[in-house]
Amino acid sequence: MTDLLAIGTRKGLWLARSEDGRRTWELGEPHLLAQEVAAVCVDTRRSRPRILAGIQYGHWGPTVMWSDDLGASWQETESGAIRFPEDAGAALERVWQLRPDSADRPDVVWAGCEPHSLWRSTDGGCSFSLVRGHWDHPHRPTWEPGGGGGAVHTILPDPASDRVTIAMSTGGVYVSEDGGQRWEPRNLGITAPFLPEPPEYGQCVHKVAVDAADPDTMVAQNHFGVFRTEDAGRHWSSIADGLPADFGFPIAASPSVPGTAWVVPLVADMQRVPPAGRLRVHRTRDGGATWTESADGLPDGAWTAVMRDAFCVDEDDPTGVYVGTRDGCVYASADEGDSFTLVADHLPDVLAVRAVRLP
Amino acid sequence: MSVQVVLPGVLADLAGGSKHLELDPDGRTLADLLDQLAARHPQLGRRIRDETGRVRRFVNVYVDGDDVRFSGGLATTVRDGAEVQVLPSVAGG
16 A cells, blocks of 8 residues: 655756655656646546646746656656647746646546646547637636646536536636537635725635535635635635634645535735744645644644645545645654654745545 | 757757757648647657647747748748757756
8 A cells, every 4th residue: 555745846856756655755857857847637537647747848848748657757748738729829938836636537637737828638648639618718718827827727627417626826716518619707705905995706716625415515725715615606605713824825625524524725916924933734624614623743833835836635535635834844644633744854845736535 | 841859958858858959840830830740749849839839938930040030930931951940048947
């Protein structure tokens, strides 16, 4: 039984393994060294797990690479896995998100990119097609880039239907009920303090996660505010009461326990560090009605931040929780966030973490 | 027509391990030369230019010692016997 933790950083990818039920971890040597890995996923639907990495070669541009042998070798499509068609008049800037679809769609992988664009692969991530219904949306010219760039950074395909939910900074939450052909904004109730009036769209939603209870229930970490919907995004209400700060980048929901989710609050807007420099994960078990601070194993004096994809949960029982920081530390919890252990430190800025149990 | 292309070591693997390539472009512009380079070595082509055809921001191309950003860009004339050098710019951290 091997648990694998993929750690994407500003200067490469690291893989950590646990052979003892996530109690201890062994960190391997760097892969793709000197290349930014802002997006990573481990696709366990295949006979051999595939690691997909959205990389930035620095001077030489972005692309997607993959490994079918857990990092021993890496491949990329000759002409590039993600290329804007000529009539789009755009060039890929960065891959922000790589998301395998459900087990029923074993070769479908989604990618969210900068500039704001959504991509779909039907060959396991070797090549992607631009989702035209999204790219041609009349709102697109008015989606502004946030501080990190304008991108689709969250993709949530519903395994039981053709619904796809995405989030963009900025742009907010958009939902397609037909697999990506038509899209509508669903942001009612999500605030946008950087605009004079709450807009229909244009919010800076940092991350969205689906509750284990049903696909209509989701939670969102916003650029100020934590929100919950029970009607697939048509209405959102605040669940930030009880948190020390309502700003943050990531949010994750338990894949198995309804109402359970985690956030990492940051003081904002300018500082963007943990309150009083104490890195803490906050967990709700009741859909956001109350929050409990997790401190065991997490540091004080941590004037750092956790990026939106440098936080994840696994699908084990009990759920594992993983935190990567901008100062190159990675913490893992095998008990739903009750306690954390240090997996790695002194890495480059951690941009993405993903954890799976290898089949 | 013969043009010598000089690559940085980090890109040589994408050109069969060679830092020096000899090309015979169909046209006489830098764009023509880079088109031929990309046709022979697609991954190398993508490192130098994005899918709109623009030279990437942190890639510098010199034709006979002149930075094309300050001359004719992709329309720069490439003469028979020219040397075209590709270099990464001063960037990173």
